Structure formats: C-alpha cells, structure tokens
Amino acid sequence: MKNETVSEETAIDLKTLLDHWQEHRRLTRRVIEAYPEDKLFTFSVGGMRPFAQLVMEMITIAQPGIYGMATGSWSVPGRPEINFMLQPPATKAELLAFWDETTDVINQLWPRISVARMRQADKAFGQFDGTITWHYFYFVDNEIHHRAQAYVYLRALGIEPPAFWDRH
Amino acid sequence: MKNETVSEETAIDLKTLLDHWQEHRRLTRRVIEAYPEDKLFTFSVGGMRPFAQLVMEMITIAQPGIYGMATGSWSVPGRPEINFMLQPPATKAELLAFWDETTDVINQLWPRISVARMRQADKAFGQFDGTITWHYFYFVDNEIHHRAQAYVYLRALGIEPPAFWDRH
Numbered sequence: 001m002k003n004e005t006v007s008e009e010t011a012i013d014l015k016t017l018l019d020h021w022q023e024h025r026r027l028t029r030r031v032i033e034a035y036p037e038d039k040l041f042t043f044s045v046g047g048m049r050p051f052a053q054l055v056m057e058m059i060t061i062a063q064p065g066i067y068g069m070a071t072g073s074w075s076v077p078g079r080p081e082i083n084f085m086l087q088p089p090a091t092k093a094e095l096l097a098f099w100d101e102t103t104d105v106i107n108q109l110w111p112r113i114s115v116a117r118m119r120q121a122d123k124a125f126g127q128f129d130g131t132i133t134w135h136y137f138y139f140v141d142n143e144i145h146h147r148a149q150a151y152v153y154l155r156a157l158g159i160e161p162p163a164f165w166d167r168h
Numbered sequence: 169m170k171n172e173t174v175s176e177e178t179a180i181d182l183k184t185l186l187d188h189w190q191e192h193r194r195l196t197r198r199v200i201e202a203y204p205e206d207k208l209f210t211f212s213v214g215g216m217r218p219f220a221q222l223v224m225e226m227i228t229i230a231q232p233g234i235y236g237m238a239t240g241s242w243s244v245p246g247r248p249e250i251n252f253m254l255q256p257p258a259t260k261a262e263l264l265a266f267w268d269e270t271t272d273v274i275n276q277l278w279p280r281i282s283v284a285r286m287r288q289a290d291k292a293f294g295q296f297d298g299t300i301t302w303h304y305f306y307f308v309d310n311e312i313h314h315r316a317q318a319y320v321y322l323r324a325l326g327i328e329p330p331a332f333w334d335r336h
Contacts, residue, residue, distance in 0.1 A: 133184060
C-alpha cells in the first residue's frame with residue numbers, strides 16, 4: 001500500500017521500472033529467436049563473445065540480481081550455479097527456457113522491492129558499490145548494450161534484427 | 169521547490185535521471201574520442217551506418233528531445249536544421265563540439281521538467297506517442313544501443329573500446 005501511495009507523486013514509479021525492464025527483455029527474446037541455431041553459439045565479430053554467451057551474462061546478472069535487489073542476498077536460493085561462470089546450454093530452446101524462467105523470477109520478486117530500497121546503497125554480487133537504482137539501471141543498460149552487439153552480428157550474417165522500438 | 173519535496177519520496181528522482189543520461193553521454197563521448205578520425209565517418213559492419221551518423225542520430229534526438237520534454241515543443245528554437253536529416257560535420261573535433269553543446273543544452277533545459285510532466289503523454293517529434301518518461305528512456309536507450317554497435321566496430325578495427333561500466 002505504501003508504494004502505491006508514493007507512486008502517485010513519483011517521477012518514475014516501481015511498476016514503470018518493472019515494465020521498462022520486461023519490455024527490453026521481450027525484445028531481447030526476439031533477438032534470440034531471430035538467430036540461426038548454430039550461429040547463436042558460434043558467430044561473433046572482432047573476437048567478441050557469441051550472443052549465447054552474452055545472453056548468459058544477462059541471465060546470470062538478472063537472476064541473482066533481482067534476488068539482491070529484493071532481499072539483499074545476491075544469489076539464487078539453492079542454485080549457486082547461476083553465476084557469471086555458468087556456460088550456455090546446448091540448444092536455443094534451452095536458452096529460451098532459461099530466459100523465460102528468468103522473466104518469471106523477476107516478476108515474482110519485484111513486488112518485494114520498496115521505494116526506500118531503491119535508494120539504499122548495497123554491494124551488488126558482493127563486489128559493486130551503488131544504490132539499488134544504480135544497479136537496476138546497470139542490469140537493464142548492460143542488456144541493451146550486449147543485445148545491440150547481436151544486432152551487428154545479425155546484420156553481418158545478412159539477417160534483419162527485430163525493430164529496436166518494438167517492445168510488445 | 170515542489171520537485172525537491174517530492175524527490176524525497178520518489179523511486180527515482182529527476183536529478184538521478186539527469187545524471188543517468190549524462191553519465192551515458194560521457195561514455196559515448198569517450199567512444200567518439202577512441203575513434204581514428206577517418207574510420208569515424210566511414211567504417212561499419214554489415215552495411216550499417218558509420219558511427220558518426222549514429223552520433224548525429226543521438227544529437228538530433230537529444231536536442232529537440234530535451235526541448236520537447238521541457239516545453240512541449242519538439243524543436244530547437246531558431247535551429248530547424250537540427251533534425252533527423254542533418255548530416256555529420258566534416259571532422260571529429262566538430263562532432264565533439266556539437267556533442268558538448270548538446271550536453272549543455274540538456275543541462276540548461278532539464279530543471280524545467282517537473283515530476284508531473286514526466287507522467288504526461290505527448291507526441292514526441294510530432295510522431296511518437298508515449299509519456300515523457302517513456303520518451304526519456306527511449307532517448308537514453310537508443311544512445312546505449314547505437315553506442316554498443318560502435319563497440320563492435322572498434323573491436324573489428326582492433327581498438328579496445330572504453331569500459332562500459334565507467335561513466336565518470
């Protein structure tokens with residue numbers, strides 16, 4: 001109830017921030033879908049990581065990240081394997097399933113985050129200092145950043161990527 | 169005064185949103201600086217636009233965009249040439265000067281934006297429906313998106329880009 005009252009006066013409320021992230025995640029999912037199965041795991045430009053590895057970075061930030069934002073504990077309960085070292089699954093279908101699981105985890109945990117929490121300082125993943133707002137922006141912006149690299153990969157493969165402005 | 173009072177209760181206040189944009193703009197400026205003069209205007213991957221043209225998109229969104237956010241008029245007073253059709257200047261120094269001018273325009277106009285304005289719907293550039301918050305995110309995210317493409321271009325040129333997480 002407190003958040004709902006506050007949100008009436010807020011520049012950007014918590015619901016808008018959740019929507020903003022999930023809109024971007026829907027677009028990223030469509031970029032994964034646009035990939036040929038093999039190229040997702042193998043193709044890159046300039047010696048960079050293939051997109052499947054960039055997607056794993058997004059997932060292994062988002063899952064422990066949303067727990068950290070919501071609870072202050074920067075790990076997924078009972079699943080310590082979900083960390084930056086986790087390698088991609090073998091198939092696009094499995095990667096998409098992991099993506100969708102992450103979408104659900106974010107939606108489930110988000111309502112536990114308060115306006116006051118957004119303003120608190122915390123050490124994300126035990127390593128990075130900042131407010132929860134700063135970490136939130138970092139998670140979303142890092143996804144935009146690496147997804148955009150996949151736009152170049154897809155263009156280099158002769159494949160038209162999904163429209164950047166379409167977040168439905 | 170009203171904004172200052174409100175910001176105490178807000179998930180993300182207006183000052184944080186300005187800082188967020190300008191932090192990204194500082195990083196983008198460093199990516200421009202990292203470019204060899206000629207490659208900035210000519211090099212790309214996969215048939216995409218060279219980075220100078222992507223930077224012009226950022227500038228010609230940001231300048232009319234901040235006027236629109238602040239005043240409801242989506243153009244730069246007395247400077248109708250600052251629109252999506254504007255071509256890059258001839259040199260990196262001129263492009264950086266245009267970038268810095270844009271930084272100043274954003275800083276000057278930003279204080280005119282209220283929390284209530286962020287929640288209003290408006291047709292950005294006379295074309296795109298959304299709240300001012302949505303437009304704000306679009307401007308910043310579009311910059312992150314196109315800057316990230318320059319990261320791939322730089323890597324393809326054998327140049328290490330500035331660290332994504334460094335926004336100082």
